[in-house]
Amino acid sequence: MRIGVSWLREYVDVPAEPEALEQALVRMGLEVEEIVDLRTTVAGPLVVGRVLSAELLTKFKKPIRYCQVDVGEADPRGIVCGAPNVAEGQLVVVALPGAVLPGNFAIAARKTYDHVSDGMICSVRELGLGDDHAGIMVIPPSAGVKPGDEARPVVGLDDIVVEVEITPDRGYCHSARGIARELSHAFGVPFRDPARIDYDQSGSARLTPRDDPDQSPAADPVPYPISVRDTVGCDRFAARLVRGIDPTAQAPEWMKQRLSVAGIRSISLPVDITNYVMLELGQPMHAFDPDRLTGALLVRRALPGERLTTLDGVDRALDPEDMVICDTGLANPLAPEGAGLPVSLAAVMGGENSEMQPDSVNVLFEAAHWDPVMVSRTARRHRLLSEAAKRWERGVDPQLALVALQRAVTLMTEYGGGQLEPGVLDIDHVAAPNPIVMPSSLPGRVAGIVYPEQRVAELLMAIGCEVSPGQPADPGPSAVPALVVTPPTWRPDLLQPADLVEEVIRLDGYNKVDSVLPVAPAGNGLTASQRRRRSVGRALAEAGYVEALSYPFTSPGVLDALGLPDGDPRRITVRLTNPLSDEEPLLRTTLLPTLFGTLRRNLGRGQRDVALYEMGLVFLRQPGQPGAPAIGVESRPSEADLAATDAAIPHQPWHVAAVLVGDVEPAGWWGAGRPASWADAIEAARIVLDAAGARAVVRAGQQAPWHPGRCAEILVDNGPGEPETVVGYAGELHPAVCAALELPRGTAVMELDLDAVALPGVIVAPRFSTYPPALIDVALVVDAATPAGEVQDALVGGAGPLLEAVRLFDVYSSEQLGEGRKSLAYKLTFRAPDRTLTGEEAVAARDAAVAEAARRVGAVLRGA
Known part of the structure; x- marks a missing residue:
C-alpha cells in the first residue's frame, strides 16, 4: 500500500518527518517497505510553463515539436519535445537547466534535432510520480497557477510517500482510513474517520433480510432490480x-x-x-x-x-x-x-x-x-x-x-x-460479530506486565471494540474478572482471547515488554540416536562425500523408473492432500529418488566426479493401514480421533544413502585414475556401520534398483548366537534404471536403514600393546563366487585372540588356478598384549586361520 502523507493528514495530525512516521508504523506492527520524500527527488529549478507555440519538425522519423514556452522570464525558452499531446496554450511542468530528475538525469541546454533545447517538458514518469509516459503532464487551468510558479506543490512533489507491507491479518490497513487509524493510536491524537459521514436515507428504502432474498416488496424504490x-x-x-x-x-x-x-x-x-x-x-x-x-x-x-x-x-x-x-x-x-x-x-x-x-x-x-x-x-x-x-x-x-x-x-x-x-x-444478511469473553488478567499473564482492567478496556475500545464486564469462567473467591469484548466490524481477525491479548500488548507498546531469556532446563545433550547420526555424517564427509538436503516428496512415476516390482513395500506410499507440487504428491519411501535428482542437477551443471550422501526420514505405510480421519477445527478433537490419527501416521525410520559417479581417484602425471564402482558403494556402507558402532557383513544379494549381479546385501553382526540383520543394499545401479533416470552407466549406490542398527552400548577403550607385531601374508584359492568377506570372517574365527588385523590386498585369477577359481591374498597382523610373539606362535595362529577357512569355504592355501 503506497500513500501520500498529505492524504493521511486529512484524517489524523501526524508529523511530516519520515523517521517519526517509520518508527510509529513499526511500533504498530506494520512493515515499512519505503518512505520517499518527494521534495528531494527532483533537485534544481522546476517551474510551471505555458506553451506559446509548438512547431512540428517534419524531417525526422517520429513527430518532434519545437516549442516556445513561457516560464515567467523576460523571453520564452525554446524546448524540443517528442510528446504527442503537447499543444499550444497548455500549462506544463518544465525542468530548467540545472535540474536533476529521478534517476540522476541532469537537465542542461543542449542541441538536439537541429535546435537548442533549453530545458525539458516533463511527463509523469520523468517526475517519478507514476508509470505514465504516453505524453507530457498537463496542468489544468483550474489549478490557478501561472508561468514561472514553483511546480512542486502543483504536481504533488511536496509530499512524502509511505509504502507499507500489509500482513494478512491487517486487511483494514489496505486503505488511507486504516493506516490513519493506526497512526492515531501511535501518536495518541484524534482520528477523523472518513467513513463517519451523514447519510440521508430520505426517499429511499433499505432491504432487510428475509426468508427469500430474491423477493422484495414492489413498493421498495430501488435504483435497479x-x-x-x-x-x-x-x-x-x-x-x-x-x-x-x-x-x-x-x-x-x-x-x-x-x-x-x-x-x-x-x-x-x-x-x-x-x-x-x-x-x-x-x-x-x-x-x-x-x-x-x-x-x-x-x-x-x-x-x-x-x-x-x-x-x-x-x-x-x-x-x-x-x-x-x-x-x-x-x-x-x-x-x-x-x-x-x-x-x-x-x-x-x-x-x-x-x-x-x-x-x-x-x-x-x-x-x-x-x-x-x-x-x-x-x-x-x-x-x-x-x-x-x-x-x-x-x-x-x-x-x-x-x-x-x-x-x-x-x-x-x-x-x-x-x-x-x-x-x-x-x-x-451480515451477521453481527461474536462477542469474546476474556479474563482481564490474561494480557498481563502473557506479557509479564501488569495491565489494570481499566487499561485493558481502554486499549480495546481505542480500536473500536465494545467492552463490558462479564462473568468469570470459574466463579469463586479467587475468580478473575472477565471482559466481554465485541470486535468492530472492520476487524474480522479478532476471533479469540489470544487475538485481543495481541492487540493490548501492541497498542500499549511492544517496547514495554521485557526481553527475558527463559532458563534452559538441564538436559543430557544429544540423544544417542542424534549422536550416531552426526557420527555417520561426519564419517562420510571425511571420506569425501558431500551432504545433500532434499524435500521428502516424490512422484508416482519415479517408482516405475526404479524398477520396483509389484508388491514391493516401497510402492505403498502416503499421498499428500495439499502437495507443494502436483508433480510430486507422494512422501518418499526411499532416499534414492531425491538423491538421484540432486545428482542429475550436479551433472547438468558440468560436474563429472560426484560423491553425495543424504540422511533423512522415509515414510513407510503398512499394508491396510487406515488413513487419517477428517477432523474439524470447531473444537478439540476427541480421544478417539487422536488415536485414529496416531494410527494413520506411517513408520518413519532414518535412512542414509550415498551415490558415486565419475572418478574416485583422479588421473594425472602419476598415472591413470580409478572410476567409482560397486566396491566403493559397499565401502561407503562399511564406513556408515563402523561409525554407527556396528560390524558390517557383506554377502551377495538382489534388490531393485541394483544390478542383479553387482548387488551386495548389507547385514549387521549382532554378536555370538544372534541372527544377522539385513539393514540395506549397495552396489551398481541397474542399466535400465540409469537409462530411465538419465544417469551414467555404472552409477554406484548404497542405502541403509540406520534405525535398524542397534545403538551401541558403552564403548570400552581398546588396550594397545607395546610389543612388536608379526606380519604374515596368506593367499587362499576359493571358488570365484565365494565372497571375500566370508573368507575374512573364517580367518578371524580361526586365528584366535592373537590376530590383531586382517586386510585383503590382492585378488587374482588365471588359467593356472583353474576356471571358476580365484586367489585372495590377505595380510595378517599378530600381536600379543604381554610379550613378543615367537615365530612358532605366529605360524601356528596362521595355520589355525587357514584351517578354519578350509573348513568353512573350502579354501586351499595357494602353492601348497
Whole structure:
C-alpha cells in the first residue's frame, strides 16, 4: 500500500518527518517497505510553463515539436519535445537547466534535432510520480497557477510517500482510513474517520433480510432490480444509480495524483472514483453501465461450463465455486430460465460486456461484501490477484457499503454532473460479530506486565471494540474478572482471547515488554540416536562425500523408473492432500529418488566426479493401514480421533544413502585414475556401520534398483548366537534404471536403514600393546563366487585372540588356478598384549586361520 502523507493528514495530525512516521508504523506492527520524500527527488529549478507555440519538425522519423514556452522570464525558452499531446496554450511542468530528475538525469541546454533545447517538458514518469509516459503532464487551468510558479506543490512533489507491507491479518490497513487509524493510536491524537459521514436515507428504502432474498416488496424504490441467490458467498449487496453524467468529464488532478502514487492509472471518471474510494475507505467497488444491461442483475454461483471474458480480455472458464453477477435479460443455454449470463467475476474483475464506455452517460455503482475464502480461491484459480481481491481475501468491513456508495455518488455528481436517483438498494444478511469473553488478567499473564482492567478496556475500545464486564469462567473467591469484548466490524481477525491479548500488548507498546531469556532446563545433550547420526555424517564427509538436503516428496512415476516390482513395500506410499507440487504428491519411501535428482542437477551443471550422501526420514505405510480421519477445527478433537490419527501416521525410520559417479581417484602425471564402482558403494556402507558402532557383513544379494549381479546385501553382526540383520543394499545401479533416470552407466549406490542398527552400548577403550607385531601374508584359492568377506570372517574365527588385523590386498585369477577359481591374498597382523610373539606362535595362529577357512569355504592355501 503506497500513500501520500498529505492524504493521511486529512484524517489524523501526524508529523511530516519520515523517521517519526517509520518508527510509529513499526511500533504498530506494520512493515515499512519505503518512505520517499518527494521534495528531494527532483533537485534544481522546476517551474510551471505555458506553451506559446509548438512547431512540428517534419524531417525526422517520429513527430518532434519545437516549442516556445513561457516560464515567467523576460523571453520564452525554446524546448524540443517528442510528446504527442503537447499543444499550444497548455500549462506544463518544465525542468530548467540545472535540474536533476529521478534517476540522476541532469537537465542542461543542449542541441538536439537541429535546435537548442533549453530545458525539458516533463511527463509523469520523468517526475517519478507514476508509470505514465504516453505524453507530457498537463496542468489544468483550474489549478490557478501561472508561468514561472514553483511546480512542486502543483504536481504533488511536496509530499512524502509511505509504502507499507500489509500482513494478512491487517486487511483494514489496505486503505488511507486504516493506516490513519493506526497512526492515531501511535501518536495518541484524534482520528477523523472518513467513513463517519451523514447519510440521508430520505426517499429511499433499505432491504432487510428475509426468508427469500430474491423477493422484495414492489413498493421498495430501488435504483435497479438486483437479487442475491447465495447469501453465504455475498452477505451484503448495495447499489446506487447516477443518470446523465458528462462522459467527457475527467477525474480531478488531486485524485489522479493519489491514484498514481498508489500505482493505479487513471482510466475514466467512474472507474477512477471506484478505485479512489477503495484506497480511501478500503471498500472495493464496481461501476456498471446500466444501458448495456438488458435485464435485472442476479448474484449467484457459476454453473459448470460457463465462461466470461473479463476486462483484461481473457476468456475464462468459470468454476462452480466462483461467484458471478449475471444479466438475467441474456439467455443462457447452460442455466435455467432467469439465471442469465455472467457479466462480472464477482469481487475479482468485471466483464467486458458491462464495463463503462467512453460514451456512457449513466453509471450504476455497486458495493458488496463477499466471502473472503471464496474470493481467495477464485483469484488464485484464475490468476487474477487484483487490488480488489487482495482486500476481499483479507477481510473488508461489511458496514462500509452504504458509506462507500455515498462517497462515490457525491464525487460523481460533483465532477461528472448527472442526477442521483433517490433509491438505495441494500440487501443485508451480515451477521453481527461474536462477542469474546476474556479474563482481564490474561494480557498481563502473557506479557509479564501488569495491565489494570481499566487499561485493558481502554486499549480495546481505542480500536473500536465494545467492552463490558462479564462473568468469570470459574466463579469463586479467587475468580478473575472477565471482559466481554465485541470486535468492530472492520476487524474480522479478532476471533479469540489470544487475538485481543495481541492487540493490548501492541497498542500499549511492544517496547514495554521485557526481553527475558527463559532458563534452559538441564538436559543430557544429544540423544544417542542424534549422536550416531552426526557420527555417520561426519564419517562420510571425511571420506569425501558431500551432504545433500532434499524435500521428502516424490512422484508416482519415479517408482516405475526404479524398477520396483509389484508388491514391493516401497510402492505403498502416503499421498499428500495439499502437495507443494502436483508433480510430486507422494512422501518418499526411499532416499534414492531425491538423491538421484540432486545428482542429475550436479551433472547438468558440468560436474563429472560426484560423491553425495543424504540422511533423512522415509515414510513407510503398512499394508491396510487406515488413513487419517477428517477432523474439524470447531473444537478439540476427541480421544478417539487422536488415536485414529496416531494410527494413520506411517513408520518413519532414518535412512542414509550415498551415490558415486565419475572418478574416485583422479588421473594425472602419476598415472591413470580409478572410476567409482560397486566396491566403493559397499565401502561407503562399511564406513556408515563402523561409525554407527556396528560390524558390517557383506554377502551377495538382489534388490531393485541394483544390478542383479553387482548387488551386495548389507547385514549387521549382532554378536555370538544372534541372527544377522539385513539393514540395506549397495552396489551398481541397474542399466535400465540409469537409462530411465538419465544417469551414467555404472552409477554406484548404497542405502541403509540406520534405525535398524542397534545403538551401541558403552564403548570400552581398546588396550594397545607395546610389543612388536608379526606380519604374515596368506593367499587362499576359493571358488570365484565365494565372497571375500566370508573368507575374512573364517580367518578371524580361526586365528584366535592373537590376530590383531586382517586386510585383503590382492585378488587374482588365471588359467593356472583353474576356471571358476580365484586367489585372495590377505595380510595378517599378530600381536600379543604381554610379550613378543615367537615365530612358532605366529605360524601356528596362521595355520589355525587357514584351517578354519578350509573348513568353512573350502579354501586351499595357494602353492601348497
